[in-house]
Amino acid sequence: xxxxxxxxxxxxxxxxxxxxxxxxxxxxxxxxxxxxxxxxxxxxxxxxxxxxxxxxxxxxxxxxxxxxxxxxxxxxxxxxxxxxxxxxxxxxxxxxxxxxxxxxxxxxxxxxxxxxxxxxxxxxxxxxxxxxxxxxxxxxxxxxxxxxxxxxxxxxxxxxxxxxxxxxxxxxxxxxxxxxxxxxxxxxxxxxxxxxxxxxxxxxxxxxxxxxxxxxxxxxxxxxxxxxxxxxxxxxxxxxxxxxxxxxxxxxx
Numbered sequence: 001x002x003x004x005x006x007x008x009x010x011x012x013x014x015x016x017x018x019x020x021x022x023x024x025x026x027x028x029x030x031x032x033x034x035x036x037x038x039x040x041x042x043x044x045x046x047x048x049x050x051x052x053x054x055x056x057x058x059x060x061x062x063x064x065x066x067x068x069x070x071x072x073x074x075x076x077x078x079x080x081x082x083x084x085x086x087x088x089x090x091x092x093x094x095x096x097x098x099x100x101x102x103x104x105x106x107x108x109x110x111x112x113x114x115x116x117x118x119x120x121x122x123x124x125x126x127x128x129x130x131x132x133x134x135x136x137x138x139x140x141x142x143x144x145x146x147x148x149x150x151x152x153x154x155x156x157x158x159x160x161x162x163x164x165x166x167x168x169x170x171x172x173x174x175x176x177x178x179x180x181x182x183x184x185x186x187x188x189x190x191x192x193x194x195x196x197x198x199x200x201x202x203x204x205x206x207x208x209x210x211x212x213x214x215x216x217x218x219x220x221x222x223x224x225x226x227x228x229x230x231x232x233x234x235x236x237x238x239x240x241x242x243x244x245x246x247x248x249x250x251x252x253x
Contacts, residue, residue, distance in 0.1 A: 029157070047120065073092060
């Protein structure tokens, strides 16, 4: 509801800094990672660990988890959607103990199948909440905290803007949340995608592919007709006129 009012008075120190052209970026860092609950304390040192505030959950390429010989636990509720609107089942997750900048956290991490990525591990908002991460976007730095409130600087390297194309979207169906007991309601709300929405996305993708195939087929048939009629001396420009996209759409659907 819009209500015309007088704005509150602002002191000289109450103003924000001038807007700049700088972009808020994701960060790479380094982490020590091991299987949570495993007796051995031998860890793997992972470079190019991506801190991404836009991702709800933590993710790891399946190939990295297999290389580390982690215990893969089955799951079926979470689905991976790529930027190209292709869907893939995520069959496994791993429970990890992760040490970043001296702060140890225990995380639930989903294994991404068939992903060629520049990151070895993606730490999303669930991890950032655990460590109460604070970002200084002017200096491109992060600080995290342990349970006692002690503050630690994260050795961070700005990730390229193209990294966003490598980050899939994770989603789930609202009818398959019975075993996702470790997710808070906010995460569930962000991840939940109804079956109808999933079908609509798939239907849109199928229509695009079918429409492109039909267009190529019609163009091929028209060229074939032109060749045949030209050879017989019965060429007619009206028959080679291309059908408009709107007419094609009505004819196809």
